[in-house]
Amino acid sequence: MVLRIFGLSGLVTVISLVAAFLYGGPTALFLCLILGILEVSLSFDNAVINATVLRRMSEFWQKIFLTIGILIAVFGMRLLFPLAIIWVTAGLNPIEAFDLALNPPPGDAAYFPADDPNRPGQASYETLITDAHPQIAAFGGLFLALLFLNFIFTEREITWLSWIERPLARAGKLDMLSVVVAGIALVLAAEFLADDENRATVLLAGLLGMITYIAVDGLGSMFHTEEFEENLDEAGREIEGKPVNTGPSDLAKATGKAGFFLFLYLEVLDASFSFDGVIGAFAITADPIIIALGLGLIGAMFVRSITVYLVRQGTLSDYVYLEHGAHWAIGALATILLVSIGVHVNEIITGLVGVAFIGAAFWSSIRRNRRAAAAETGDERATTPVA
Template sequence: MVLRIFGLSGVVTVVSLVVALLYGGPEALILCAILGILEVSLSFDNAVINATVLERMSEFWQKIFLTVGVLIAVFGMRLVFPLAIVWITAGLNPADALDLALNPPPDDASHFADGSPSYETLLTDAHPQIAAFGGMFLALLFLNFIFDEREITWLSWLEKPLAKAGKLDMLSVVVAGSGLVLIAEFVAADDKRATVLAAGLLGMITYIAVDGLGSMFHTEDLEGGPSDLVKATGKAGFFLFLYLEVLDASFSFDGVIGAFAITSDPIIIALGLGLIGAMFVRSITVYLVRRGTLQEYVYLEHGAHWAIGALAVILLVSIGVHINEIITGLVGVAFIGAAFASSIIRNRREGDSKEVENEPEVTPVG
């Protein structure tokens, strides 16, 4: 099963590395491998969240996301998205933006001899609005999870009080909106405040719209609650698909921006982040769904959402302060690793308690 799920990702990795070697020699191959590892480390929490949503979708919509959705992730977010930012922010047409990306200034300079900015510089200048949009989308995702009452809690000492506070209607929007105002006021540069506010507000609107549409068409059981036995189809499946695509886009922001600290070559970025990274994230998602890992290790979903909350904070803080991508990746891995370990301990305790309950009673002699 493992070979079947991860086999295609392995083949794609080998092909991508060969293409990188032919394209730019040993240096390009090494950069491509580094970017692939970076994307997988940054996106493991993405795979966990993808799996939680995919479990609610019908088999048809699961296949659509794992095929069409992955293509959008590979070519849309890792290749077209950075180019589109340059088209919009610099006022260049697509052909000029692509030419600028493929022909950087010598010696990795930030500007050409005539003073015009490089592709990497233009994309970096657009980071505040990208981080504001993605940060607010992920912040609402985290807050809606943490303010919701759940039967199972991981960090109970913190999650239970937050769930009680979440009974206040729209608290997640209030907290997220307040955070956006503070970030714009104290973190963003003076000339970026309005842009950050607008981008952050758009991120909030996007989350509310997509999440609301998904909830509107969510299939319910006879008692009015969401049914675990009925998978989302039709419009419900479609809006969950849209939700996953926007979610993947939000997760991709830090990886795409971080990639330019390693190389500005869009071909290497597409091979490393897109093909290698995105394919392994897809395989991890499929593995989690097929093996029922989220049901077996019940705290993984909690760990992934706490990682999302940390990523949202990192994105918003990065509007004014540079944060190393290694830190971003390690924070996510740490939360999920801790949640996984906690799940194992919980399972062992439950197993031990069941063994005690099942032990036959010994009747005393005499």
């Protein structure tokens, strides 16, 4: 099972590293490997969230996401997205932006020399991407913030950090509280973190991030029936004697609308998770080929494999706090993105925060399962109640 799921990712990794070596020698190979590790470390929480949504989709739409969706993730976000940023912010078309990326200024200069006959004084590809970071961070930060807030403001039978999750869930009974909190965060970030030149664009980008989340999440929920999910316990397991359908409704399967909107939701979600990785990659290299090989092929393929493994193995049902940990990691990532509008945050910190939340949730799930097993066997030492 493990070899079948991760075998393709391993093969793609080898091919990508060979391609990087042929493209730029040992340096390119090393940079490609570093970017792949960076993407996996930053996106592990992404894989957990993908799995929670993917298991609600029909087999057909699961295959669509794991094939076409991955191609969009690889070539769309990791290659075309940076080019689109240059197109919008600098007025260069994608072909000109790609040429600019492949032909950086001499040395470590941020601009071409003023006497350059082709690009006198033009900013480098990396500089243009970095200049667009506040808008990107605002859009991605608000999208992910709403995802986190909608989860944490919902009452659940099982809680992980109960001392804070239960009070927040009670507060979530106030209608639209997540939108209010996200809106306040956006205003504060624009006021105190964005400079005067970027304040308006940060507000607009953040507002678009909120609108995108509300629209895509709303469309996905429109065709999703609650009838069968009521027959699942909090861990996603079937309640004995009750029918269960963890995918879209029969009508949705026939029309494909539920699957399509969940697919769209996952693509926007992946894009939001990718912002920090794409921006962080430019701290390592501005070469779009190496970024596409490292972030796209190696990183995205391993995230795909981890997602498939979680779904096929039923890991989220066995380790019930993983979803909680992933959402807390999302909340941390959203905060980091908003803070990064005005303060540089090292990519290592971003990656470690996500891994720390996932690891802690995984360990808490193991301890919970041990207590439950001990209680079932009548172990007198199992006195601690299960959350």
